[in-house]
Structures are given as C-alpha cells and as structure tokens.
Amino acid sequence: MKEPFTSVWTRESRPAKSPGLSRDQIVRAAMEILDAEGVDALSMRRLGAKLGSGATSLYWHIAHKDELMELVMDEVYGEVPLPDPAVTSWEDMVSIFAYGLRTTLSEHPWVISLIGSRPSLGPRAMNLSSRMQQVFERAGFTGPLLDYTLSTVLAFVLGWTGPEIAWRAARERSGLTGEELDAAMKETVHRAARDYPELVKRYDEHQAQDPEVIQALAFDFGLTCLLDGLRVRLAAGKEDNQRFAPPSTAEHDESTKNMM
Amino acid sequence: MKEPFTSVWTRESRPAKSPGLSRDQIVRAAMEILDAEGVDALSMRRLGAKLGSGATSLYWHIAHKDELMELVMDEVYGEVPLPDPAVTSWEDMVSIFAYGLRTTLSEHPWVISLIGSRPSLGPRAMNLSSRMQQVFERAGFTGPLLDYTLSTVLAFVLGWTGPEIAWRAARERSGLTGEELDAAMKETVHRAARDYPELVKRYDEHQAQDPEVIQALAFDFGLTCLLDGLRVRLAAGKEDNQRFAPPSTAEHDESTKNMM
DNA sequence: AAATCCCCTCGCACACTGTTCGACTGTTGT
DNA sequence: ACAACAGTCGAACAGTGTGCGAGGGGATTT
Incomplete structure (x- = not known):
C-alpha cells in the first residue's frame, strides 16, 4: 500500500x-x-x-x-566476531561463527524478539553474509548452496538461542540461585511434564545439572551434527546443485502461467 | 524476587x-x-x-x-501435526514434523516474536516433546541425545521460520504483487548489498524467482543436511554418549569448587 | 544590515495501552 | 433470611508512540 x-x-x-x-x-x-x-x-x-x-x-x-x-x-550483527578466512578448516570457521553469534545474541537478548519482524538488510548483516559465504565458497560449496548453507547455520543458531534466552530470563526473573533455583526448576518441570513419566525420568537423570552447562553441551551436539551434515552435502556436491537448484526462469514462467 | x-x-x-x-x-x-x-x-x-x-x-x-x-x-504447539510413530523411517517422521512445524508457525506468524520471552512448558508443547523423543528413541538415540536431537531439529525450524516470516511480512507490507514486487525486492537487495558485488551477482543468478519457492528449496536443503548429520551422529552412537554426556554430579561439584 | 531560509529542538495533544480498585450484580449455601 | 462468593465492569492511573506547529539559531542570500 x-x-x-x-x-x-x-x-x-x-x-x-x-x-x-x-x-x-x-x-x-x-x-x-x-x-x-x-x-x-x-x-x-x-x-x-x-x-x-x-x-x-x-x-x-x-x-x-x-x-x-x-x-x-x-x-x-556488527558485534559478531568474524573468523579470519583462510586460516583453518572451514569447519572451524563455522564453529567460531556459530559460537560467536550465540554469545553475541546472549549479550543482547532482546534481539531475538525482533527477528520475525523485519528482514536484516543492514550493512553489518550484509558484511557478515558476505564473509561467511566466502568461507563456504572456499570450502567448495557452489551456486545457490552458498546461500543455503549460511541460512541453515544461521537458522540453527537463531533458533537455538531463542529458547535458551527464554529459560535464562525465567531463571533470572525467579531471583533464585544455587540449590533453591535447582529445586524450583525441578518442581516446575515435574509439574509441566506431570503426564509424561519418561520426560520426568530423563530430566532427573540428565538435566539435574547447571542448566548453562547442559545447554552448552546440547548446542555443541547440534553444531557437530550440522557440520557432519554439511560435510555430507559437500561430498554429495554436484547432485545437490541439481536437486536444490531453483527452476529456470522459463520453467518458472510456464508454471505460473499454468497456475492462473 | x-x-x-x-x-x-x-x-x-x-x-x-x-x-x-x-x-x-x-x-x-x-x-x-x-x-x-x-x-x-x-x-x-x-x-x-x-x-x-x-x-x-x-x-x-x-x-x-x-x-x-x-x-x-x-x-x-497443539496444532503441529504429529507423525504417527512406527509408520515409516525416523527420517520421514522428522521431515514431517519439521515441515508441519514450519507451516504451523507460518499460519501464526506472531508466535515467533514470543519465542524468546518464556520457555514453552504448556501441555501441548510437552506432548509434542514426548512424541518426538519417542521417535528418536526408536531410531536408536539414547540418553541425553534424545533431548539434544529434538532441540536441534526444533532450533533449526524455529530459526528458519523467523527470517522467513520477516520477509513475508515485508512483502505484504509493501502491498505489491507480481513483477512490481519482484522489481521492488530486487531494488532493495541491490541497494542493501551495494558494497558486495558477489552478493548481488549471486542474488541475480539464483534469487530472482518466486521467493516462496526459493525459501522452500533452501529449507529442504537445510533439513536434508540436518538429517544427514543426525544419521552420522546415530552411527557414531556410543562415543557420543560419552562426548556429550553431562559431567556426573560429583565431578560437577569438584569443578565448581575449583572455580570459586 | 536585513531578511530569508533551513536545520533542529521541543511542548502539547491525541488516541491508545495494561492493569488496579472498588462497586455492583446474581447465584448458591445455610 | 442472611451471608458468602463468583463474576462483571466503569473509572482511573501511569505510561506508550507519534503528528503538529511553534520556535531558536546559524548560515546564506539580497
């Protein structure tokens, strides 16, 4: 309008x-x-x-x-530390980027709530995109995959940090620390998962630790996982460029014509 | 307090x-x-x-x-379609879940802006967790990995949907359609990426299509990637349970003691 | 020197927000 | 009959983002 x-x-x-x-x-x-x-x-x-x-x-x-x-x-976005390209393996650079983005977002928790409102087109965001795409280009990704890989890593980190921040905010709101906090969290989770004994059991077995530590471990797992996946995609290489390529403009016009 | x-x-x-x-x-x-x-x-x-x-x-x-x-x-969360367990491969179930969550969030775009505010502990969220963890359990994941895998998939979808919604909102705010919209978007991106010719070039080559189609392709790539990664982690299996296991309570106490 | 312009600041006002408080019903229990 | 309570609501408070128009002050033109 x-x-x-x-x-x-x-x-x-x-x-x-x-x-x-x-x-x-x-x-x-x-x-x-x-x-x-x-x-x-x-x-x-x-x-x-x-x-x-x-x-x-x-x-x-x-x-x-x-x-x-x-x-x-x-x-x-300007505060996110950028890995110096061509220094180590691309996996390390992605890790550095992912961890850096995570801690930067943690330092400015309010950013998360703005992510769905407007696309990030500012100069620092662009700089960040450009640098990371270079990393992926040197790693051997080509064509549209340069966009896709970056988007995927970004999505993982953003989506990870959201709930993480929510939990931390809840913890801070409670004003408790140490054992009191642990007890309150346990109480809350037990009540929430009342109807799911397996969840409660798993929580008691694994989660009864410092939540920051748990979340760090989980983040590391997710990142490792993602890197494994990217490595596989890199090896798959050529086929990917067909499989994930956007339809040519001609085809696109055809299809839209048929749709209307 | x-x-x-x-x-x-x-x-x-x-x-x-x-x-x-x-x-x-x-x-x-x-x-x-x-x-x-x-x-x-x-x-x-x-x-x-x-x-x-x-x-x-x-x-x-x-x-x-x-x-x-x-x-x-x-x-x-209650609207997210849950895959019927034990029907197909776990990969398919994760895909169904991921796609389902994505479209559900797209139908309620305002949810994304709330994700950083409070942890999701409601009954439908719990039900969703429980069901998806069952999927991963049947797939062969064990111990804390059940949490980690689910969190990873969730993070990917949440983090993906955020920017996607931001773009769609911007498109709708513009009130344009068809070629006018394409032109306006191209204009905007060109201006934003003014200082990064590679970005502009890649955009012109790959992105000059229906943005919904592009985003669907990219999402599919990310998901494929994630599934590949999960498969690798599943194969890695035992070591993972050591590598990503939280420290035992004893160790934990030790370490905190040393830290203070 | 005087007048004009433009950059910049700001007080007022408007419509709107979430939430508290106390007053007001109507139903239920004894 | 009376009392207790569940439930609704109007008025009011402190706060919000922002449009408008009045000004001040420095530079530029006449």
Whole structure:
C-alpha cells in the first residue's frame, strides 16, 4: 500500500554534521538501555531523557521506533566476531561463527524478539553474509548452496538461542540461585511434564545439572551434527546443485502461467 | 524476587463452569485476532469487545496479558501435526514434523516474536516433546541425545521460520504483487548489498524467482543436511554418549569448587 | 544590515495501552 | 433470611508512540 519496502536502509541517513543529537548517539544510547533493562524499558521519552533532550527530538533523526530497532539490530550483527578466512578448516570457521553469534545474541537478548519482524538488510548483516559465504565458497560449496548453507547455520543458531534466552530470563526473573533455583526448576518441570513419566525420568537423570552447562553441551551436539551434515552435502556436491537448484526462469514462467 | 517460576502452568485454572466467559473462549478469540491482524492488534479492550464483555472482566480468568500469550502459544504447539510413530523411517517422521512445524508457525506468524520471552512448558508443547523423543528413541538415540536431537531439529525450524516470516511480512507490507514486487525486492537487495558485488551477482543468478519457492528449496536443503548429520551422529552412537554426556554430579561439584 | 531560509529542538495533544480498585450484580449455601 | 462468593465492569492511573506547529539559531542570500 505504502512505499515499497521502506526501511532505514532504503532511506538516506540525515547528514549528521550537527553538534547535537546524531543517529549514532541515539543508537548507542538505545543499545545501552536495551542491554541494561530489556526491550520493555526502551521508550522514546526514556531515550530522550538519557540523551538530555526531548522525546520528540529523536523523530528528526529517525522515522519510527521500528527504524530505530532495525538500526540497533544491525549494530548487534556488527558485534559478531568474524573468523579470519583462510586460516583453518572451514569447519572451524563455522564453529567460531556459530559460537560467536550465540554469545553475541546472549549479550543482547532482546534481539531475538525482533527477528520475525523485519528482514536484516543492514550493512553489518550484509558484511557478515558476505564473509561467511566466502568461507563456504572456499570450502567448495557452489551456486545457490552458498546461500543455503549460511541460512541453515544461521537458522540453527537463531533458533537455538531463542529458547535458551527464554529459560535464562525465567531463571533470572525467579531471583533464585544455587540449590533453591535447582529445586524450583525441578518442581516446575515435574509439574509441566506431570503426564509424561519418561520426560520426568530423563530430566532427573540428565538435566539435574547447571542448566548453562547442559545447554552448552546440547548446542555443541547440534553444531557437530550440522557440520557432519554439511560435510555430507559437500561430498554429495554436484547432485545437490541439481536437486536444490531453483527452476529456470522459463520453467518458472510456464508454471505460473499454468497456475492462473 | 517474586514467586519462583510463576507461569500459567504452575497455577491452577479457574473452574470455568460458568456460562459466561471461559479461559478457552478467551484464548480462542485471542488467536483469531492474532491470526487476522497480528500481534499489535491484540489489546485487552479489543479482546473484551470481541467477546462482548468489558476489558477488565478478562482479568478474572487470566492474570496478565503475558499469561494469555503463554496460553495461545501452547495452543499453536497443539496444532503441529504429529507423525504417527512406527509408520515409516525416523527420517520421514522428522521431515514431517519439521515441515508441519514450519507451516504451523507460518499460519501464526506472531508466535515467533514470543519465542524468546518464556520457555514453552504448556501441555501441548510437552506432548509434542514426548512424541518426538519417542521417535528418536526408536531410531536408536539414547540418553541425553534424545533431548539434544529434538532441540536441534526444533532450533533449526524455529530459526528458519523467523527470517522467513520477516520477509513475508515485508512483502505484504509493501502491498505489491507480481513483477512490481519482484522489481521492488530486487531494488532493495541491490541497494542493501551495494558494497558486495558477489552478493548481488549471486542474488541475480539464483534469487530472482518466486521467493516462496526459493525459501522452500533452501529449507529442504537445510533439513536434508540436518538429517544427514543426525544419521552420522546415530552411527557414531556410543562415543557420543560419552562426548556429550553431562559431567556426573560429583565431578560437577569438584569443578565448581575449583572455580570459586 | 536585513531578511530569508533551513536545520533542529521541543511542548502539547491525541488516541491508545495494561492493569488496579472498588462497586455492583446474581447465584448458591445455610 | 442472611451471608458468602463468583463474576462483571466503569473509572482511573501511569505510561506508550507519534503528528503538529511553534520556535531558536546559524548560515546564506539580497
């Protein structure tokens, strides 16, 4: 209805030559509030106050709050440590990337809640894509698989971090520590899995440890698994490029014609 | 600080014998609003109006809006089609589950934004866990791996669906269709990837198709990849149970002692 | 020197949010 | 008959994002 695909990145930034507020300052301040007090604590008035200016002044530098969110999100992508290409095996680089992304997201838990809202098209996200695709290219992946592999790794890490953050938030909300926390968690899980004795049994056997440790182990398993899979796909190579190739434009036109 | 691990599931539900409002009705109505108009459209007043009652009446049946969200989320998990165990290969069952979860989430896009907020402990989520763990158990996975495998698959699908939904939302927001949409997307991506000619080149070669088709292909690749990986892990078997096993409680105590 | 312009800030106002509180029904139990 | 309770609701509070128009101040033009 409105302008097509509007987002911060399609618009030009304000000159920002001024001595007062600047887009960077705003984004930085927003990040600080978000990191310190979570996504609910960030309001325009609060942000303005932190910057020593009125709330509505921000709207000169930023169109909506949503745009601000896009900006801070990209900032986070900029913090993900990128493996120096051509240093070790591609598997190691993927591992470094995956772990790095996980800890970066953990440091900015609010990002997860924004992932379904807008596609990440900011410069840092693009840089990240480019670098990781290089890694996969050197590893021997070709064609559309370069996209697919990266998307797959990304999906795994994003999807992993979500529930992980949810659990940590719940733990922190409870305000408990040590044995009290363990007991409360056990209580909760037992009650939730009341009707599933196997789940309870497995929980008691394996999960009765520091949850961070458990989750680290599980993440490592998932990542190992994924790397195994990628290795297999790499070996499958040529066939993949046929099997997963998008239909040619001609075919595509044909099929859409038939559909209408 | 407050009561430990409070959530809808730790509390008892209201008797709900009344002829008027009931928890189920509320949840159903909330779902309808969410599906039809998205997460921002759901307000207590709106929901009350839809049910023909005052906004504050809802608070008799539900503690906070957050709790309501937990309830609707679990409802969604209940819609995920579960593969009938012992019918085909475990790979097929995982595929069915993954595809089913993906389409279910696509039908309720607002769920994705809630994933980082609270752990999913509702009855349908538990049922889903139980059933899928059975699948993995029959496949030959053992011990903690039963948790890890499920978590890995879940992470992949969740993390995949997030960006996918973000793109679709952006497309729908644009209000364009057909060639106009294609052109607008191309424009946007070109501008975003301005500094990365390889990305642009790859996009022009592979992505200039119906985005839904591309994403389906990519999802299929990721899933194939994951299944390959799981198969490898299954074969690795015994070692995995050592490698990924949580430290015994004794060891755990030791290590924490040394850390402090 | 005066007038015009534009960048930038900001107070007010609007419609809306989640939630608390106390008052109000109608039903049930004794 | 009275009391206890389940359930509903209106008013009110503090807070939200943001449009609008009024201004200030520095640079540029006349």
